[in-house]
Amino acid sequence: MTMTTAARKPRAAVPARPGRVRDSRVDRLFMVAVHVLLVTFLAVVLVPLIYIVASSLSSADAVSSGRVTLWPVDFSLRGYEVALSDPQIVTGFANSLFYTVVGTLISVTLTIAIAYPLSRKDFFGRNLITRFIVFTMLFAGGVIPTYLVVKSLGMIDTRWALIVPNAIGVWQVIIARTYLRHAIPEELYEAAELDGASDLRVLWSVVLPLAKPMIAVIALVYAIAQWNSYFDALIYLKNDDLYPLQLVLRNILILNTQGDSSMDVATMLERQQMADLLKYSLIVISTVPVLLIYPFVARHFTKGVMLGALKG
Numbered sequence: 001m002t003m004t005t006a007a008r009k010p011r012a013a014v015p016a017r018p019g020r021v022r023d024s025r026v027d028r029l030f031m032v033a034v035h036v037l038l039v040t041f042l043a044v045v046l047v048p049l050i051y052i053v054a055s056s057l058s059s060a061d062a063v064s065s066g067r068v069t070l071w072p073v074d075f076s077l078r079g080y081e082v083a084l085s086d087p088q089i090v091t092g093f094a095n096s097l098f099y100t101v102v103g104t105l106i107s108v109t110l111t112i113a114i115a116y117p118l119s120r121k122d123f124f125g126r127n128l129i130t131r132f133i134v135f136t137m138l139f140a141g142g143v144i145p146t147y148l149v150v151k152s153l154g155m156i157d158t159r160w161a162l163i164v165p166n167a168i169g170v171w172q173v174i175i176a177r178t179y180l181r182h183a184i185p186e187e188l189y190e191a192a193e194l195d196g197a198s199d200l201r202v203l204w205s206v207v208l209p210l211a212k213p214m215i216a217v218i219a220l221v222y223a224i225a226q227w228n229s230y231f232d233a234l235i236y237l238k239n240d241d242l243y244p245l246q247l248v249l250r251n252i253l254i255l256n257t258q259g260d261s262s263m264d265v266a267t268m269l270e271r272q273q274m275a276d277l278l279k280y281s282l283i284v285i286s287t288v289p290v291l292l293i294y295p296f297v298a299r300h301f302t303k304g305v306m307l308g309a310l311k312g
Helices: 026-057 060-065 078-085 087-119 128-140 145-153 170-181 186-194 199-208 210-226 231-236 247-254 266-311
Strands: none
Touching: 026 087, 026 145, 026 266, 060 266, 078 087, 078 247, 078 266, 087 170, 087 199, 087 247, 087 266, 145 266, 170 210, 186 199, 199 210, 199 247, 231 247, 247 266
């Protein structure tokens, strides 16, 4: 007898899709408070920047009279024209670029040269050397002893006075050492040594390609510190042609704001208005290079900081 109908196999039960866990009222209130706090911090940081940019794009009279809020009033590029036509500002900008680029290259090179051997477990005395390095971060000689050292080395009124004394940052060395110790497997060192690679070859071909996030972090820190530095130039430099941009801005905004008794009232008023406008234009000019650099290293920044700072 032939069966006309086939027995149907029972379907496998499909597991119920788990629903989304609903946050409790306390959790929702906490997240609302977090978002409000973050928005507040963003406003505290962003509003002054918007005001500075708006003031730099306004007329001198609008800036001096306080009519600028968060939008340019009487749109004008006069502040940038005056700033960029001043040869002292152009020279200071070029000097700052030189100090930043050359100083960052030297600082990153020396930092890795110190951090790499300290990260190797077979390096004798690494813990003792690390303690001495950390000691210099906690106890410094001071301004006068540092000045005497720079003077004895013949670096007064030279470009090297702004590069060599602060070439190595202890905190950056610690970050680099910790990163190299934990982020690069020990097996890579052993494999490279079995292939006959020297220490310099291992550093160049193995360590540096894998340490790009860390290098980006310390390079950004060094570059920002070098770009914003003016106190060392104020102490060590006498030649105006060597002044960085920050010192030039200080001289323009502080020293040139004092009125001359021989000027008439109209000239003094015009000079004061232009000084108020230049203040904001020069702030924007000095900030733009840092803002242009950051996007290129932002994707490495968080990773490099976390790996270099959280692991012990």
